[in-house]
């Protein structure tokens with residue numbers, strides 16, 4: 588799914604040098620350590636709790652099956668972020684990909700999330716997808732600001748859609764980005780390469 592991109596890649600952020608590479612089974616322990624340190628509220632946008640070994644193992648299986656591409660952001664050998672692209676070529680939405688992203692608390696606000704979102708976005712474009720979606724709890728202001736700045740727009744509000752470990756429900760906002768439409772508009776303006784991997 589990353590036809591046009593080669594990994595590992597390195598970017599400089601305010602958190603230092605970050606390596607982006609594709610996640611494999613060999614990363615399971617490092618990703619578990621990363622996931623278990625995340626506040627559980629920050630995992631509510633995911634369909635399953637990735638800090639549980641069974642869920643992580645199923646995730647790796649999906650990577651090996653090709654249904655999921657996960658990019659890890661690694662700082663000095665430690666996983667500090669993960670950007671995932673999920674799609675289902677056999678569904679009625681083969682042109683749609685969902686982006687899921689999370690960054691370690693200790694490096695937030697230093698540009699890792701922006702770099703990771705751009706990288707994950709590029710993987711999605713490289714996979715030829717026409718539409719991208721992303722979802723988060725409504726209080727994730729950084730995530731909403733980040734994806735809006737990439738051109739995503741609010742498409743749905745799912746009330747009381749997730750329940751946290753204390754039994755409290757939270758609303759989920761779904762943002763979408765019609766990449767194909769933006770690409771077509773840019774071509775109409777004579778800017779054919781404006782949306783590219």
Ligand SMILES: CC(C)(COP(=O)(O)OP(=O)(O)OC[C@H]1O[C@@H](n2cnc3c(N)ncnc32)[C@H](O)[C@@H]1OP(=O)(O)O)[C@@H](O)C(=O)NCCC(=O)NCCS
Nearest residue numbers: 629688689690695696697698699700701723727729730732
């Ligand atoms: C969303 C998330 C990945 C951002 O990671 P990050 O490394 O802190 O992001 P960055 O430092 O690159 O900041 C990116 C943008 O977010 C916005 N932002 C960052 N912190 C913010 C805050 N506290 N409040 C509002 N906006 C904020 C800014 O617009 C920033 O843009 P800039 O590059 O112009 O400054 C991180 O907050 C996170 O893991 N959240 C929990 C998981 C989640 O909800 N994911 C969303 C589902 S995809």
